[in-house]
Amino acid sequence: MAVFSKSNVPQFSVDVYQNEYLPEGGREVNAIVTVTSTGGGTTGGRPLPGSTASASAAVVIMVDCSGSMEYPPTKMRNARDATAVAIDTLRDGVAFAVVAGTHQAREVYPADGGLAIAGPATRAQAKLALRKLTSGGGTAIGTWLRLADRLLATGDVAIRHGILLTDGRNEHESPEALRDTLDACAGRFTCDARGVGTDWEVKEVTGIASALLGSADIVADPAGLAADFQALMEKAMGKEVADVALRLWTPQGAEIAFVKQVAPTVEDLTARRTEVGPRAGDYPTGSWGDESRDYHVSVRVPPAGIGQEMLAARLSLVLPAPDGTSQVLGQGLVRAVWTDDMAASTRISPQVAHYTGQAELAQVIQQGLEARKAGDLDGATAKLGRAVQLANASGNEDTAKLLAKVVDVVDAASGTVRLKARVADADEMTLETRSTKTVRVKK
Known part of the structure; x- marks a missing residue:
């Protein structure tokens, strides 16, 4: 060592x-x-005591304000509340901005083409600006990310981070445009991505997080957004x-x-x-x-x-x-x-064996869900059965619980399963989104 x-x-x-x-x-x-x-x-990106350095961290929160955020109306309210909680979680001295995302991107706060510095006054002003957020328009996530990149670039900071929330598919720009944006932003800032509800595309959200070295997750019930945003911001403040x-x-x-x-x-x-x-x-x-x-x-x-x-x-x-x-x-x-x-x-090294199995577990879950969507029920049963077997053998209890919402487990050790006739969209999307989460080797 x-x-x-x-x-x-x-x-x-x-x-x-x-x-x-x-x-x-x-x-x-x-x-x-x-x-x-x-x-x-x-220190959460703040200068260390006795230092005269400026803030060393900046965060841009990107909130989906497309028309679908109004269905149900509580979704937009939950998004506003969650963003307010995230702003409250910012430590003094951290630079920040809030972006409203539709088929175009608009800086909601500080709305001057730059970043504000977190403190009691700017937090209050930002939360006041959030009240004016309304839903309407389409979804072009690449424009949100490019604006976040421009805003983050205005700060002389070492740690640049984004938090992105969407509830729908990226329908108002091409997949190639989003890919070009991700290529341009990679290495410039990290970004956590969240899908709220069940009408968004898992591969889009996980692809954003993967390209920008952040986390991806589902918040199936919009009521859970505030707790999720608070945890995201606390983690960002720890970098x-x-x-x-x-x-x-x-x-x-x-x-x-x-x-x-x-x-x-x-x-x-x-x-x-x-x-x-x-x-x-x-x-x-x-x-x-x-x-x-x-x-x-x-x-x-x-x-x-x-x-x-x-x-x-x-x-x-x-x-x-x-x-x-x-x-x-x-x-x-x-x-x-x-x-x-x-x-x-x-x-075989126990650590190598364990993680080889965890990587296969992520792969067979994704292959099994793809087969299920394509109507290949035998292929889906075989892949998801193997997933159950791997999750059981490695002690990955969280993934085992998610799998049990998609298949009926007959025998976990052998991977014998039956596909459930009906699966809730939220359960299938949660399994797909969290399929890459692993457990560590037991010491």
């Missing part, structure tokens, strides 16, 4: 779990990397360091097969690699407070003979600086050793 720290930055530790032993000619090395950040999450990257260096002849975040959710980072030098690349992890995450790194190494060993990969957590340099926050090593001991080379 390697630990690095520096004043004003949380302390990061890196632990690597793997079976480094390979049979003669073996090429695949797998490791679970646990990254833990401690000592942050205490202390932004733009941390997982840097992987591999020796000559070795290459990265994939990099996935596997806890607290499954997120494939493989395609997000940015080359930073000979045989080294950075994978984005977003902003950190007091928390721990797990990553699955798979490396292909050149085949070697019995008794040989090599460094398969060196991984570093790095914090890029404006001058092009990087501060190393933590390091770990992935090794490969070739052996003729069959017991050693065939043993």
Whole structure:
């Protein structure tokens, strides 16, 4: 385990779990990397005591104000109330703005093309402005995100965060336009996305959160919005360091097969690699407070003979600086050793086995629900049965409970299930939205 720290930055530790032993000619090395950040999450983006620095965090809240938010009328009221609660949760000194989203985006507060600084007066003014929010118009989420990006860029802040609420499908811009927006905003700010009710598109909301390294969830009952927004804002206030990257260096002849975040959710980072030098690349992890995450790194190494060993990969957590340099926050090593001991080379690391199962669990849930929608009932039964089996074996009780609302479980251990004849939209969408949530390895 390697630990690095520096004043004003949380302390990061890196632990690597793997079976480094390979049979003669073996090429695949797998490791679970646990990254833990401690000592942050205490200032909520405010300058530290005695510091003269300006606010180091900014948040833009994007509220869906399209016509569908009026059905039922309580939905818009719940959205206003939830945004007010989020504003109350902002710590003094944090920069913020509120955007009303329809087929276009409008800054509701401070409505001057910039950000306000949270304090008693600005919170009161923002909540007054919220009362004027009304519903009407269409939905073009890309315009909301681009306005949020412009507003966040006006603040000299390290941590830029968005919270986005929608109740409908992105019908007033093309999927390509939204994708272009996400590509443009990626790496500029993080964003949590929430779907309220059951008339929105799961893949759109989860796609936004995935691209912008945030969380996605469903709030099926609008009455739950206030509690959800409060929790989101509290978490955002706990972030202390932004733009941390997982840097992987591999020796000559070795290459990265994939990099996935596997806890607290499954997120494939493989395609997000940015080359930073000979045989080294950075994978984005977003902003950190007091928390721990797990990553699955798979490396292909050149085949070697019995008794040989090599460094398969060196991984570093790095914090890029404006001058092009990087501060190393933590390091770990992935090794490969070739052996003729069959017991050693065939043993699977418990951590690797667990998260391989959790990644498969997320995949088969999504495949099972797709098959169900397509009318392939046999395929849906097989995939969702496998999901029940994996959730049961890994102790993922939350996912098991969600699956039980979509299938009747005959035998969890064998994955024997029957599809329910009728499933509530909210239950199906909750399972799909939360399918990537994982449980950690039992110590």
